[in-house]
Amino acid sequence: MTLDRFIKLLKLSILGVFLMAEVYVVYRWYDARYAKSASASKHYKLTIEGAITVEMSQRIMKKIEALMRKGEIDSLLLVFDTPGGSPVASDNLYYFFKGLQERIPVTYYVNSSAASGGYYIASGAEKLYANANAIVGSVGVIMQGINVSELAEKWGIRDETLTAGAYKQMISPLKPTSEESIAYFKENILGPTYANFSSIVALERNITKGEEDSYFQGRVFIAGDPRIRGKLVDEIISYPEIVALEKARHNTDTLRELEYKEKYGSWLQMGAEALFKVAEERMGASIR
Template identity: 45%
Template sequence: MKLKSHSLSIIHIVLLFNNKLRRKSMDPKDLEIKKLKKEISISSIKQYAFILLFVAEIILIGAVFIDFFNLKNPFSDVSASKKIALLHIDHPITTKYVEHLIKSVEDIKKEKPYKALLVDISSPGGSPTASQEFAAYLKDLNKTMPVTMYVNDMAASGAYYIASAIKPIYANKNAIVGSIGVIMPHYNVSELAQKLGVKEDTITAGKFKQPFSLLKEMTKENKQYIENALLKPTYRNFVEDVAANRGIPKEKIKKFAEGKIYIASMPEIQGILVDKITNLYKLKARLKKQYDDARFVTIGERPTPRNFLHVMMKEALSLLTETFSNAPRQ
């Protein structure tokens, strides 16, 4: 036992001696460099720790700031349960436009936070088919998501078709409503074509295959055909749908369905074409209060074309294309 202890002591002495020799043999410059490296390493660790703490503090302050001002927070969307979608309908009603509007609403339906939809309409109307499509869509939507309808500048013709889908109809006192009727424009440029030496030579099979043309005058028979085959059935559907949507007898609605326009505040249309006169800011304030201080999020916006002429040309072309595509074909 003593021998073992003695041998361990000798080993310990030898190791200490070797360490001293190493220190003596190491160049002082090397020792200085080693010491400097150690200090730099410790300093770097401290700097990294400080940066991490600083970033964490910034994130924490940012999260509190976002939450305080009720903005969208990537970490925790506190305001997510308090949203009302605001949909502006401010273009002529075409099939493509209605598809765009429906897609915009369908996108928000996937998000539970949206509690209601406010429709702000300012449109002169358009395609009866597209108008009926969106009116039917809003009626169905209203069963699962409350929809409020506000007429801003105007809801005429097809736009009123859409507005009638939701009750009550709120409107600005100077808004234009009505224009319940159907129109199909026909332009006769046959005299101009004659002067230019242009003649139409169309081959058809079927008496009414081409009931009208720009290059010839429409016959009485063809006019009657267009009226009976297209205009009257569409008009009948329009009146029946508005009457059903408004909960008013068809005969009562027909008195205001002669294509006339009305100012929303006119006494004779109260409770028939319009229910309540108000302003958009008042309506928004009421809805905000009703849905626990919810914030409005605008959906369905389309880029504004560069100038008025561009708008008119684009929309006229769209409506013209749609008119011809809706014409009866065999």
């Protein structure tokens, strides 16, 4: 190879490197610009997924309030994929989103289910959208428990829990529950919780006293059922359609996912949260 040919090849190589660098710079500029545009969207989508717990409700409210303080949220699509959960958490989120509607547009959409505590929250919608096959309703209260007293007796296991106060331990899996205890819990926990729940849904969905038995008492419905149209659900629409509708309403190409779940660093932490959730659900009535 002659010297001239070597110099020409060297120049071409250098030119090629510069061209590749220029292409890379332009690509990064466009990529950064697109990413900035997407992240700059102030229109969000939040999915309430799984069992509703107090801890979940606190995280959701804290996250949204932080965005509100910074002026970084202009609208919210609230999606339901929940069977219900804690009555306290459901009540807190019901009032929170009711108040939020007075500050920014909030659209409520039932994707797979808004049952019990989920419907408690969803009932506050100015207009409730749902998938035709979604499950809604289940306006009722449940307090679950198991009794293994016969098995315990067979194996020689006795409950020797010490208490002070006649009502301190009225239910135990190791002894039969008395009729008096059952009546007490129905009167003082299940009954009042159900009354609060049903009164809010009746008010929000314009359900009269004469109609309550048709929609309440723990009844569940498919959202597309014409019998509940205009009562438990207002309009049937698919998930892609509601997303497209929200984008068109707010003239945006992007609905940002509002993440509220914790990202744990170990299985130990995940297990701890699961145990706390189980304890929370076992300590009180559950709206589901």
